[in-house]
Amino acid sequence: MxxxxxxxxxxxxxxxxxxxxxxxxxxxxxxxxxxxxxxxxxxxxxxxxxxxxxxxxxxxxxxxxxxxxxxxxxxxxxxxxxxxxxxxxxxxxxxxxxxxxxxxxxxxxxxxxxxxxxxxxxxxxxxxxxxxxxxxxxxxxxxxxxxxxxxxxxxxxxxxxxxxxxxxxxxxxxxxxxxxxxxxxxxxxxxVDRTLFRTGDRSAARQRLGLGDDRRHLLYIGNLLPVKGVDVLLEACRALDAQRPDWCLHLVGDGAERARLEAQAQALGIAGKVVFHGARPHADLPDWLRAADLFVLPSRSEGIPNVLLEASACGTPYVASRVGGIPEIASLGAGVLVPPEQPQALAEAIGHALEAPPAQPADGPRDRxxxxxxxxxxxxxxxxxxxxxxxxxxxxxx
CATH class of the missing domain: 3.40.50.2000 (Glycogen Phosphorylase B;)
Structure with a gap:
């Protein structure tokens, strides 16, 4: 054809x-x-x-x-x-x-x-x-x-x-x-491409990325656009910071909202714990997912976000908004779903998931x-x- x-x-x-x-x-x-x-x-x-x-x-x-x-x-x-x-x-x-x-x-x-x-x-x-x-x-x-x-x-x-x-x-x-x-x-x-996205050694991934073990690493991967709700995630991180100081948020991706989000992190007093890494090659993402303690996707709207399938294939637990088709794939990974646009609920879910990560399912996403x-x-x-x-x-x- x-x-x-x-x-x-x-x-x-x-x-x-x-x-x-x-x-x-x-x-x-x-x-x-x-x-x-x-x-x-x-x-x-x-x-x-x-x-x-x-x-x-x-x-x-x-x-x-x-x-x-x-x-x-x-x-x-x-x-x-x-x-x-x-x-x-x-x-x-x-x-x-x-x-x-x-x-x-x-x-x-x-x-x-x-x-x-x-x-x-x-x-x-x-x-x-x-x-x-x-x-x-x-x-x-x-x-x-x-x-x-x-x-x-x-x-x-x-x-x-x-x-x-x-x-x-x-x-x-x-x-x-x-x-x-x-x-x-x-x-x-x-x-997902199962030759790339699969479980692996967390310590080795952190070493390759230069991440230490003295903090809990939160990860977001995606475009920095309003629909992705990264502003909500930053608000949630301020609430999280009042409960526990041992976290660091890594934002992998770029977009029109980057400057505004950097300013927001500064205004919230958490800029020292939020790292903007910019866009990274797709082949680098498995290491980021394996290195993270928790992946977070606070979107306002989604179809089926590939990044959640990729996180699931890497065995990385996640917290995500209950929007679009996300509930249809929740059983494929160790996921916790929260309502969109609610920073406090997101902060509580992140804290709980760090303390007691959700169980991994027997089966993950299929091969792309x-x-x-x-x-x-x-x-x-x-x-x-x-x-x-x-x-x-x-x-x-x-």
């Missing part, structure tokens, strides 16, 4: 750590299928990173994990004309899309993220008579009501696609409620290759179904 993927969630030369979960999903998909990627880069990101030593090639083409990738520039008006973002996205990637269809002749188009990626993919695929599937992640559906144009575009993308892949049952139900045909929606729970194989089978069925001739109506048959 030949798959043309369109997504903003993929690494590029300026953002090599971007959306590692999607990178590895596509890497495994390409092991058994021909794959080509269109991964646009927002013009504001290019401008912000213009002084970086890295450069996007002049032809905007790269190869990643053996996969040909084109990085068109995504032009849009920041904070204005949001109703046109889908059209801006479509116009920005149309040239790359048309070239890929001519050169690659795909069997199906796969977009990850509902709007504007999925919306544009549906329109572009229809121009070429190609079937299209949209993979939804969580916040693209769960938080679409923040802007009316996003809701309309998300609904149109899900209704127009030939197939929709949801990463949780909660998300699949929301997709159907928005008008996607139930028989065209598949729930595919993700897995199993999940990717399930996605591939769904794409093959979707492509085959769209090639089938439509049944004759009764009047036509007569």
């Amino acid at each position: 030949k798959i043309l993927a369109l997504t903003n969630l993929y690494p590029n030369p300026l953002q090599p750590h971007r959306a590692a979960f999607n990178r590895h999903r596509f890497r495994f998909l390409a092991e058994h299928h021909a794959l080509r990627l269109i991964a646009p880069v927002a013009w504001r990101d290019e401008w912000a990173l213009r002084r970086s030593a890295a450069r996007i090639p002049s032809d905007r083409r790269t190869t990643n994990d053996g996969i040909p990738v084109e990085h068109p520039r995504y032009w849009y008006t920041p904070g204005m004309l949001r109703s046109q973002y889908g059209r801006f996205f479509e116009a920005s990637v149309r040239g790359a899309f048309d070239r890929a269809v001519r050169e690659f002749a795909p069997d199906i188009v796969l977009a990850t993220w509902a709007y504007p990626d999925g919306w544009a993919a549906v329109r572009l695929a229809r121009r070429h008579g190609l079937p299209v599937a949209v993979l939804v992640h969580g916040s693209d559906v769960r938080r679409m009501d923040e802007f009316a144009a996003r809701r309309t575009g998300t609904r149109d993308a899900l209704r127009g696609a030939d197939g929709v892949i949801a990463v949780s049952a909660d998300l699949a139900a929301r997709v159907v409620a928005l008008g996607a045909a139930p028989d065209r929606v598949a729930t595919v729970l993700d897995g 290759r199993e999940a990717v194989s399930e996605i591939a089978r769904f794409l093959a069925r979707t492509a085959a179904r769209t090639r089938e001739p439509a049944p004759l109506s009764r009047s036509a048959a007569v």
Whole structure:
């Protein structure tokens, strides 16, 4: 099968750590299928990173994990004309899309993220008579009501696609409620790369990372964005500090909120116990997870967070918000769930988990290759179904 993927969630030369979960999903998909990627880069990101030593090639083409990738520039008006973002996205990637269809002749188009990626993919695929599937992640559906144009575009993308892949049952139900045909929606729970994420020696991991044994190490891995609730985690840590001083919080990741969160930690009087490590290569994350006493994910919204599956595979206990699809994977790890937006409840759960870590389950997450194989089978069925001739109506048959 030949798959043309369109997504903003993929690494590029300026953002090599971007959306590692999607990178590895596509890497495994390409092991058994021909794959080509269109991964646009927002013009504001290019401008912000213009002084970086890295450069996007002049032809905007790269190869990643053996996969040909084109990085068109995504032009849009920041904070204005949001109703046109889908059209801006479509116009920005149309040239790359048309070239890929001519050169690659795909069997199906796969977009990850509902709007504007999925919306544009549906329109572009229809121009070429190609079937299209949209993979939804969580916040693209769960938080679409923040802007009316996003809701309309998300609904149109899900209704127009030939197939929709949801990463949780909660998300699949929301997709159907928005008008996607139930028989065209598949729930595919993700897995982890078990060759990387597995249990290991905590002391050895700490030694490699330069962490001491004189503190209890709390860990957060993810983007520093409002939806991730790191501000709530900092408030919880101030409450925790009043009960026990033997902790240190490690924040692995980067994002637009970093400066504000650094200032918040300073204002709360805990800056000396909060370390911002920035983004780290995906291959480094297993050591961080093995080294931690406790992983914490205080998100306001989630689909199925891969980092919780990865923590579970490493045998690291966690405390997380009870949002989105997280309850669906709680049995796969040593997890404690708390309501979102409640720093005191989060602090109490962290304290209890440090004193008495929850029991590890007998079984953990599945291997990601199993999940990717399930996605591939769904794409093959979707492509085959769209090639089938439509049944004759009764009047036509007569």
